[in-house]
Amino acid sequence: MIKMILRRLALGAITVCIVSGIIFAGVEILPGDACTAFLERNAQGVALANCRSELGLDRSATERYLEWAGNALVGDLGISAGSSRSIAEMVGDRLNNSLLLALGALILGVPTAIFLGCLTGLRRDRPIDLVFSTSAIFAMTIPEFVSATIMILIFSIWLGWVPGIVLTPAQAPSIEFFPEVILPMVVLALVMTAHILRLVRSSVIEVMAGDYVQMATLKGVPYWQIVFRHALPNALLPAINVVALTIAWLLGGVVVIEVVFNYPGLGRMMIDAISDRDLPIVQAIALIVATVYVGVNLFADVLSLILNPRLRTMYARKS
Amino acid sequence: MTAVSEARSTGRLLLIAGVIKDMASRPSGLIGMSLVAFHVLIAILSPWIVPYDYKAVSVELMFNPPSGNHIFGTDHLGRDVFTRTLMGGREALVVTGFATPLAVIWGGFIGILLGLVGGRIDEVLMRIVDAFLSLPWILKMLVLIVTFGTGLEVLIPTLAFFYGIPVIRIARAATLDVVARDFISSARARGHSRLAIVRRELLPNVLDVMLVEGAMRWSWMLLAFSSLSFLGFGVSPPTPDWGLMIADARGYMAFAPWFVLAPIIALSSLIIGINLAADALAKALGIDRSQKAPQ
Numbered sequence: 001m002i003k004m005i006l007r008r009l010a011l012g013a014i015t016v017c018i019v020s021g022i023i024f025a026g027v028e029i030l031p032g033d034a035c036t037a038f039l040e041r042n043a044q045g046v047a048l049a050n051c052r053s054e055l056g057l058d059r060s061a062t063e064r065y066l067e068w069a070g071n072a073l074v075g076d077l078g079i080s081a082g083s084s085r086s087i088a089e090m091v092g093d094r095l096n097n098s099l100l101l102a103l104g105a106l107i108l109g110v111p112t113a114i115f116l117g118c119l120t121g122l123r124r125d126r127p128i129d130l131v132f133s134t135s136a137i138f139a140m141t142i143p144e145f146v147s148a149t150i151m152i153l154i155f156s157i158w159l160g161w162v163p164g165i166v167l168t169p170a171q172a173p174s175i176e177f178f179p180e181v182i183l184p185m186v187v188l189a190l191v192m193t194a195h196i197l198r199l200v201r202s203s204v205i206e207v208m209a210g211d212y213v214q215m216a217t218l219k220g221v222p223y224w225q226i227v228f229r230h231a232l233p234n235a236l237l238p239a240i241n242v243v244a245l246t247i248a249w250l251l252g253g254v255v256v257i258e259v260v261f262n263y264p265g266l267g268r269m270m271i272d273a274i275s276d277r278d279l280p281i282v283q284a285i286a287l288i289v290a291t292v293y294v295g296v297n298l299f300a301d302v303l304s305l306i307l308n309p310r311l312r313t314m315y316a317r318k319s
Numbered sequence: 320m321t322a323v324s325e326a327r328s329t330g331r332l333l334l335i336a337g338v339i340k341d342m343a344s345r346p347s348g349l350i351g352m353s354l355v356a357f358h359v360l361i362a363i364l365s366p367w368i369v370p371y372d373y374k375a376v377s378v379e380l381m382f383n384p385p386s387g388n389h390i391f392g393t394d395h396l397g398r399d400v401f402t403r404t405l406m407g408g409r410e411a412l413v414v415t416g417f418a419t420p421l422a423v424i425w426g427g428f429i430g431i432l433l434g435l436v437g438g439r440i441d442e443v444l445m446r447i448v449d450a451f452l453s454l455p456w457i458l459k460m461l462v463l464i465v466t467f468g469t470g471l472e473v474l475i476p477t478l479a480f481f482y483g484i485p486v487i488r489i490a491r492a493a494t495l496d497v498v499a500r501d502f503i504s505s506a507r508a509r510g511h512s513r514l515a516i517v518r519r520e521l522l523p524n525v526l527d528v529m530l531v532e533g534a535m536r537w538s539w540m541l542l543a544f545s546s547l548s549f550l551g552f553g554v555s556p557p558t559p560d561w562g563l564m565i566a567d568a569r570g571y572m573a574f575a576p577w578f579v580l581a582p583i584i585a586l587s588s589l590i591i592g593i594n595l596a597a598d599a600l601a602k603a604l605g606i607d608r609s610q611k612a613p614q
Contacts, residue, residue, distance in 0.1 A: 018450035141594045252455045293453040
């Protein structure tokens with residue numbers, strides 16, 4: 001068991017190493033560097049050489065990679081090419097804001113999704129299932145910027161309940177983002193709920209058709225006891241991995257939503273950095289997001305290993 | 320030889336006809352296929368059927384609400400929204416129409432190969448695939464697009480490359496799954512060559528999975544393409560595109576909702592259509608995708 005968890009940890013660490021390599025190589029292959037972007041048309045001759053030696057860009061790629069990766073390991077993400085500020089500091093505020101948004105969406109979305117998933121799974125093909133399953137398909141297929149735009153049109157322009165755009169500056173304390181942050185939270189929660197709901201639903205249906213549920217029914221175990229004692233613990237296991245994927249997505253991939261609502265999170269910082277060709281920031285954000293992705297998935301894997309005795313023994317026999 | 324191959328190709332045609340019939344027999348499949356067919360048809364025919372020039376700007380016509388002359392109204396530059404909505408899917412369909420098969424072919428090829436070869440190479444390449452998947456899609460794509468431009472010759476290979484990576488995983492898993500089944504070992508016991516087993520036993524089974532995967536990829540790619548346009552990294556104006564139109568219209572939503580609603584309805588109906596058709600295709604081919612999380 002511990003051996004397996006260690007193996008997972010090692011695999012995760014290897015993946016993060018490869019990601020850092022890809023990020024570094026990717027930026028390296030692109031034409032131009034921080035100096036040509038910063039100096040623009042003046043990027044030639046002495047100015048360019050000075051800038052490069054100042055930033056240490058004249059050393060070999062391997063040397064720079066090792067320095068970059070080593071510094072990142074101890075939390076030093078380098079200096080922004082555009083504003084000469086420490087990236088760790090700049091990313092800090094944005095990460096905070098992204099966490100606020102993600103946390104709100106999770107608190108709203110996950111319980112709703114699990115509740116509705118169980119409900120629709122247990123009431124399969126009844127009207128209530130059809131209503132929620134169909135709405136879920138709509139919510140997960142329509143692009144986020146479309147659902148966000150529709151929500152702004154309805155709740156902020158037509159009904160006037162909540163603001164449709166965030167104007168609070170990035171450094172403000174989290175509490176000041178209310179009520180502006182409510183609508184983006186709701187939109188994210190909606191998309192997320194749809195994904196988790198669909199999975200929980202099909203998982204509940206599968207479990208309820210299982211032999212042991214039938215056995216319990218034949219033995220005369222009351223319906224609700226079957227549902228809560230036997231079916232749900234098994235049905236909810238696969239949800240752990242989807243929730244993990246969702247968390248990773250919330251922390252890294254909500255660029256579009258942040259742009260729509262003008263929300264100062266990590267995603268918008270990423271877009272701005274790419275447009276400004278501020279490559280050190282792009283590298284730093286990519287590394288953070290990838291590490292979060294690997295970490296959250298790892299945590300989910302280990303958690304489902306611990307919670308599922310069958311999976312545990314299956315893997316133990318294999319290795 | 321020709322008779323055999325002819326018989327095989329008519330057999331294949333019958334099979335395809337059967338699958339399409341099965342898809343059409345489900346109400347959701349019929350709706351999905353009709354929506355997709357409708358959009359493809361409009362995209363092909365729109366240059367000949369639109370009532371106005373898509374780039375004709377007019378100051379007098381700014382923000383006209385829907386009327387007899389302009390049934391979806393006009394936009395902030397006085398252009399006809401109906402015309403632009405009809406033509407707004409062309410670029411998206413061309414890009415995703417090329418990029419989707421490319422992604423499925425290259426990802427599928429590598430995935431099947433890895434599934435068959437296994438061993439060290441498989442282990443290493445799958446780690447690299449994992450690493451790529453842990454980076455947000457928009458970051459990977461934007462870096463390339465910002466560097467190389469937003470033309471079709473950049474967008475198609477970029478989308479095809481990045482959307483082929485998750486296909487590797489699916490194709491590999493499908494290959495491993497099929498290889499372990501009984502009919503492969505019995506073909507091996509009958510003494511068929513490796514190549515023959517791959518061609519006749521493995522590929523047809525993996526191909527079904529790839530088809531469904533391709534249909535899903537198509538809708539995700541369309542989503543990615545319109546999100547890029549929306550963010551200003553896709554189609555360049557004045558070419559009509561739904562993502563771009565929604566981005567333009569957002570600022571005027573309060574007093575010109577028709578301008579934002581027309582492209583929203585067009586884009587959403589195409590994506591929902593593709594999803595419904597993909598679901599029906601999965602059911603017709605007997606593949607259960609309900610368990611898979613999106614990537």
